[in-house]
């Protein structure tokens with residue numbers, strides 16, 4: 001039943017994926033836009049080109065709807081979501097607003113995507129703090145060492161990690177990490193762009209202080225869209241580092257803007273820097289509605305099914321080494337393979353219209369819920385083919 005629904009949705013929302021021309025398995029780079037998001041861009045974009053066709057209710061309510069869809073996806077209150085243009089915006093927000101200072105340590109691990117490294121390096125340098133990246137164990141983050149460092153070093157004031165690694169596909173146990181941070185009274189920041197949309201996350205259960213997520217990959221949304229979640233207990237305690245002109249409570253009457261009142265919104269809108277691209281956020285709302293309609297348990301199950309298939313393939317074919325953890329709770333949608341001839345294999349995949357990426361010496365396949373086993377097999381069989 002569930003598979004039927006996915007197949008029907010694939011035909012409606014991704015019609016190009018049904019004719020066998022391409023196998024698009026690169027959602028860890030840029031996700032495609034579903035039909036409903038494309039339609040939103042076309043219709044809203046036309047009106048944007050001739051703004052006299054736009055009504056007031058076409059604008060700010062779009063942002064409210066996008067926040068609500070993102071909140072629903074993550075089990076979070078809408079007031080905890082600030083829309084932002086990319087993941088980096090949220091990383092910078094975290095690095096510049098969360099509490100730590102001179103002599104403190106912000107912990108992370110080696111192997112992080114640069115978007116979650118440079119802002120911390122810069123902010124720690126400014127504050128006289130240390131951004132410490134713990135060595136990997138083999139090619140994966142050493143979660144035990146991270147937990148030990150959290151509990152044993154009183155100088156550690158926060159942890160900043162990517163939930164899912166962009167290259168190995170390793171997924172952190174956020175519940176264990178969150179529990180360790182809370183026990184020590186320190187904060188947890190998560191770059192979630194490679195996980196949200198691929199696997200479940202319920203922020204009502206998992207306590208995260210701040211989470212940044214671009215929507216352009218697994219959330220199948222336009223470039224320049226994303227959001228930052230701020231835990232409700234932190235929203236009013238944090239001073240925005242960048243100040244938007246609509247981050248204040250007195251925002252609604254545009255006829256008189258000059259009675260300045262720098263009182264922040266009570267909710268996470270205080271962290272938004274408006275004007276945002278209403279057209280693209282309208283499309284993001286459409287894309288998120290697709291996840292919310294299907295239900296994340298269903299879409300995540302489809303991603304797991306494909307990953308399990310890849311695991312069995314790797315077991316049967318020792319010439320390809322899957323470096324993504326085998327344990328289901330330790331992976332999401334990113335699958336990384338070491339092959340003997342990296343460039344030759346990538347070329348073969350490209351020639352067969354199999355969209356993939358090469359990252360850190362691996363072939364990265366990133367299938368999403370609407371992909372089929374046939375899409376994945378087309379890629380897997382080329383990993384073992386000989387020139």
Ligand SMILES: Cc1ncc(COP(=O)(O)O)c(C=O)c1O
Nearest residue numbers: 086087088113115162166193214
């Ligand atoms: C873990 C991770 N963080 C961040 C990004 C991108 O950041 P941004 O949305 O700011 O471009 C990527 C991928 O490009 C990523 O894999």
